[in-house]
Amino acid sequence: LTHLDGETTQISPENARALWLHHESSTHSLSQQLTESLRLILAPTLATKLRGDFRTGKRLNLKRIIPYIASEYKRDKIWLRRSMPSKRNYQVLIALDDSRSMRESGAESLALKTLTLVTRSLSMLEVGEVSVVGFGEDVNVAHEFDKPFTSESGVRVFEQFGFQASKTNVRGLVERSLELFKEARLRGATSAGEDLWQLMLVVSDGICDSHAEIQRLVRRAQEERVMIVFIIIDSTTPPQQPEGTRPASASAVKHEKTSILDLQSVEISPEGKVVRWKYMERFPFRYYLVVRDVRELPGVLAGALRQWFGEVAGSSG
Amino acid sequence: MALALPDDVKVQIRLSTRHSDIALPEDPGALLVPTSLRRIALSSLVNNLLHNEKPIPFEFLVNGQFLRTSIEDFLTQNGISAEATLNVEYTRALIPPVHTTSF
Ligand SMILES: [Mg+2]
Numbered sequence: 232l233t234h235l236d237g238e239t240t241q242i243s244p245e246n247a248r249a250l251w252l253h254h255e256s257s258t259h260s261l262s263q264q265l266t267e268s269l270r271l272i273l274a275p276t277l278a279t280k281l282r283g284d285f286r287t288g289k290r291l292n293l294k295r296i297i298p299y300i301a302s303e304y305k306r307d308k309i310w311l312r313r314s315m316p317s318k319r320n321y322q323v324l325i326a327l328d329d330s331r332s333m334r335e336s337g338a339e340s341l342a343l344k345t346l347t348l349v350t351r352s353l354s355m356l357e358v359g360e361v362s363v364v365g366f367g368e369d370v371n372v373a374h375e376f377d378k379p380f381t382s383e384s385g386v387r388v389f390e391q392f393g394f395q396a397s398k399t400n401v402r403g404l405v406e407r408s409l410e411l412f413k414e415a416r417l418r419g420a421t422s423a424g425e426d427l428w429q430l431m432l433v434v435s436d437g438i439c440d441s442h443a444e445i446q447r448l449v450r451r452a453q454e455e456r457v458m459i460v461f462i463i464i465d466s467t468t469p470p471q472q473p474e475g476t477r478p479a480s481a482s483a484v485k486h487e488k489t490s491i492l493d494l495q496s497v498e499i500s501p502e503g504k505v506v507r508w509k510y511m512e513r514f515p516f517r518y519y520l521v522v523r524d525v526r527e528l529p530g531v532l533a534g535a536l537r538q539w540f541g542e543v544a545g546s547s548g
Numbered sequence: 549m550a551l552a553l554p555d556d557v558k559v560q561i562r563l564s565t566r567h568s569d570i571a572l573p574e575d576p577g578a579l580l581v582p583t584s585l586r587r588i589a590l591s592s593l594v595n596n597l598l599h600n601e602k603p604i605p606f607e608f609l610v611n612g613q614f615l616r617t618s619i620e621d622f623l624t625q626n627g628i629s630a631e632a633t634l635n636v637e638y639t640r641a642l643i644p645p646v647h648t649t650s651f
Contacts, residue, residue: 330631331632335631335633336633397629397630438558440556440558441556489560489578493577494579495576495577496580497579497582499581499589499593504592505592507579510580
């Protein structure tokens, strides 16, 4: 057993507050930049869709013609009109990787900064609800959908992270998140004419197992209309050495951290046949972005969301 | 069945050696390998990276200890998390019968 009971080193309340305030002010202008991009992407665009069924209108609804004739011209709501854009409501779940690899790889600080930036932007936008979960071996709901996300919430969320989990169960995360989205969907019964959009942002170093299982869940998410964007924190700063750790061996040389873009996966058959491939070539998430610097985030995140909206609009319109 | 699937846990390793004659021609950086691997499979990996046509048997040292089990068992026995990158040192395997003590 690798449990380290009583050794949980979560961020202390004082540090959580200091850290949150620090990140909040250091990412302030970036948050505004992201908010502006997201406003353009997330807000409903011009009402270009024609909707039925009206007695007068712009264009005939061909599906209504035969019933119209069959009803001896009584069922006469046969016209389509350009409707007003429907109000969009969002539920955004941000999942932050709380596993130890985040600390080992030096991704911790950039991940917390990313979390701050994204939650700040979304709360400034006021487009819906924000939830934050932490995941490692299990999933911890750090902030629930039905509570507003304030600065104080940010501090509370930070307190719940320690980057100590000895496993990174991304499969379990997606599974649990789909349940959370389902609950949120049922609870937040939106009024007619309102569109509910559910979006999940995973903030992680990207190293996970069980890719086949994850792919199956990603397909399920798509069927349930949950969009998942994976934000890979690709820290190239050398991992910090926690106090009291001795070097692994006398010959251990301090290497630079391998970027996830260069990381190779290896499979070896029982006969000794070695297969190597670039880890990212088989990454199980379709929408992902690789971030090395928080300043890149507003641009790349907006780009990923724009692409997704483009595809959704293209497939349903 | 999803439940029948084995846990496919992986760990990042970084290979190194003290012997220049068996040093890797180019640094592959960290490699993500299944924790189910044992010495024999790791030996195949090093031979692959060395482009050896005739494989050489290798031994592996993690934290100064010879790897005699799967990586997974080694991690469990030593309380090491698969979340950390393992530094794995390799050396030519000694063939027991010809081993002689020098002093
Ligand atoms: Mg991890």
